Structures are given as structure tokens and as C-alpha cells.
Amino acid sequence: MDAHDTLAALRDEFTLNEGEIYLDGNSLGPVSNAARRRVRDVMDEEWARGQVRSWGDAAWMGAPTRIGERIAPLIGARPGEVLVADTLTFLLANLVGAALEQRPDRHVVLTDAANFHSDIYILEAMCERAGRPVALKAIDRDALDEHLNDDVALVELTQVDYRTGESLDMAGITAKVHGAGALMLWDFAHSTGAVPLDVTGANVDFAAGCGYKYLNGGPGAPGFMYIRESWQGVLRNPLPGWLGHARPFDFELEYAPAQGMQAFVTSSPSILALASLEGALEIWDRTSMQEVRTKSLALTDLFISLVEERLPGVFEVVTPREHARRGSQVALRHDHGYGVIRALIDRGVIGDFRAPDICRFGFTPLYLRFVDIYDAVERIASVIEESAYLDERYAVREAVT
Ligand SMILES: Cc1ncc(COP(=O)(O)O)c(C=O)c1O
Secondary structure, eight states: OOTTOTTGGGGGGBOOOTTOEEOOTTTSOOOBHHHHHHHHHIIIIIITTTGGGHHHHTOOTTHHHHHHHHHHHHHTOOTTSEEEOSOHHHHHHHHHHHHHHTOTTOOEEEEETTSOHHHHHHHHHHHHTSSSOOEEEEEOGGGHHHHOSTTEEEEEEESBOTTTOBBOOHHHHHHHHHHTTOEEEEEOTTTTTTSOOOTTTTTOOEEEEOSSSTTOOOTTOOOEEEEOGGGTTTSOOSSOOGGGBSSGGGTOSSOOBOSGGGGGOOSOOOHHHHHHHHHHGGGGGSOOHHHHHHHHHHHHHHHHHHHHHHSTTTSEEOSOSSGGGBOSEEEEEOTTHHHHHHHHHHTTEEOEEETTTEEEEEOOTTTOOHHHHHHHHHHHHHHHHTTGGGOGGGSSOOSOO
């Protein structure tokens, strides 16, 4: 399978530890040669030599929109619809604040009760600050129809469930939400670079994602926001700052938004962090989301079938089998999930644990080989057969799981 893998050569572009199998690119992608190169260039040339002149000469000011253009094709956006700035929770806050202003007569925001906790916290906080009574309802996402009505202003959902790896029907759900006159905001944390997305085809209003998972932009890399073209010039940035102004260097005291996505830049772009992400995105010049998706499904299919064949009845496979409903991760439920993951990390298979009982394995086709899947399952089998997960060293949970 590896001999026929059209993506095989890309593995050399990443730094991976000898003997380890990295199945945690859905949490933090590994460093790539291009990311290192770009950070070095910015450090040694643009900053060291160009100094303050580089804001203009090295086009630092344009980095948020320039890097946004690189992400746009990965989510099916058109040019001018994506901006890279800040991290995901901040971006969601901005978009929720801006969206609520566009539905002033509505008083409900819907989200998924199984959503990532940060999404729920920030949605709640933004509802409280909406300037009118707005209630957040965290519902069973499968019961969305029952809750959609003419009082719903906004629906926010995470497109690939961070815990189970289920991929939601973006187009179908967005159409339903629009049918009720509400706006749709998607969290692409586990989608971008993992599953093909078509925000244009699905007529999505807004979306945001992060740069440090499948995009390999580095720890805490800036994320991105998508605002459909038709909303630009209408939607107001709830955090207006000088760099979102039409003329920042006129130092006018009255705010006048810049054109397009630039209006959603609030403050100085974090150039070193952006450099790492910009370098990491170069890999997409050598492949496509379709090619990556084909291999992702082959890797996750193989992993699921080997786990079931080698360890029948040991784990519950939580991730959907249907390709259309699967992201690029596999979640296995086990009563001693935390011990299983810790024991695996000690044996060189890097995955992570999501409470209460999910062992989570992410599959990034850019650097994983099929042989890694066989080896990983063998190591999982040894952890189970030796009951290594019961080791007392794993009895206490570490701060980061
Ligand atoms: C689904 C989801 N949403 C939001 C976040 C929060 O991201 P950030 O720390 O960039 O705000 C994460 C982080 O992993 C996530 O998985």
C-alpha cells in the first residue's frame, strides 16, 4: 500500500521521531521543513535586517489576508473570504457577536450539547453581552429540527466532532438553518486539512478554524475566519481596532472599516506565528484535499478493521463507519482509556485521551504510512494483552491529556 501511495514523498517534509507513530496531528501537527525555513527567513532576514521596514517591504501587513488566500481552497472559499488572525475561540467570539447584530429581533442561539467546551463558554458569554436577552440552548444536534424556529438567530456547530470524529452534513444543516431564517456558524477545528469542505456550495455564512492541527502551523498557531462575500461590508467587527480601519495611518478618531476581510483584523498580526503557518501551508501546493481525503479514508478504514480483527470486543469503535460521516480521526471507547493512551505513548504511539473514556487517534495522510497503522495496532494489542494500562503510574491524570 505504501508503494502505491502518491503522497509518500511528503513524509520527508516533516520532522518525526524515529520509532514513534504520531497519531496526534489532530491536536498538534508536527513541524515541517517549510515552516522552519519560513520562520528562519523571517527571523534572520525580514526582522533582523529589514526591522520595522518589513511591515511594508516584506508585506507583513498583508499577512493575515495573504495567508487566508492559501487556506481558502481547502475549505471551498472564494478569494477574499478568509482571514488568518488570533486563535479559534477569539474568532468564534467575534463572529458570534457580529452575527447576533444581524438578527436583532431573535433571541435564541443553538449549539450542540456535545460541542467543545470552549465554544459553549464563548457562545454563552456573547449571548449575555448581546445587548438584548439572548438564550443559548445546547441541544442534541440530531434534534435540531425541533428547535429551529423564527426566534433562532444563529446556530453554531463543530463540523467534525472533536470526541467521536463524526463529520456532520454541512450543506444539509446549513440549508435547514437558513430555512428558519437563522445564520450558520461552523467550527472547522477538526475539519480543515482533514475533510474536503465546500463553504461556497453549502452557502455557509461564517466559519472559523485553527492553524495548529491538520494545517501543522505550530503550537497556538493563528486560526482563520471565513465570512461569505455577501456579508462583507454588512457584518461589523465587534472588536474594531486600528488595523481594521480603512486608513490606519491617518490616525482618525472615528472608526471607518476597511474593505473586505481586512475589517476583521483588529490589531498587529503576530508575524512569527504567521510565518510558521505560512510555511506549513506550502505542502498544499503538492497535493489536494481530494487526494488527502482518499488516503485518510484508507488509513482509518484499515485502522478500524485491524483493531476489530486483532482485538475483537475490546474497544467500542465510536467513529462512524460511513465515509460521509467520518472525519480523519478514530475514537475508541475503553473503560481504562486514559491508561491505554498513557501506555501507548510510552510505547511510541502518540494519541490522546478525551474524558470520560475515549482514546483518540488522528490520521494525517501527509506523513503517515500504511505500515504505521499495522505497527500501531500491534502496539495497542500489546498494551491490552499485557494489561499495561493498569500500571499505577497512569492512575493520576496529567494536566494535559
Ligand atoms: C472543536 C474545537 N473548538 C475550539 C477549540 C479551541 O481552540 P483555541 O484554543 O484555538 O481557541 C478547539 C481546540 O482544540 C477545538 O477542538
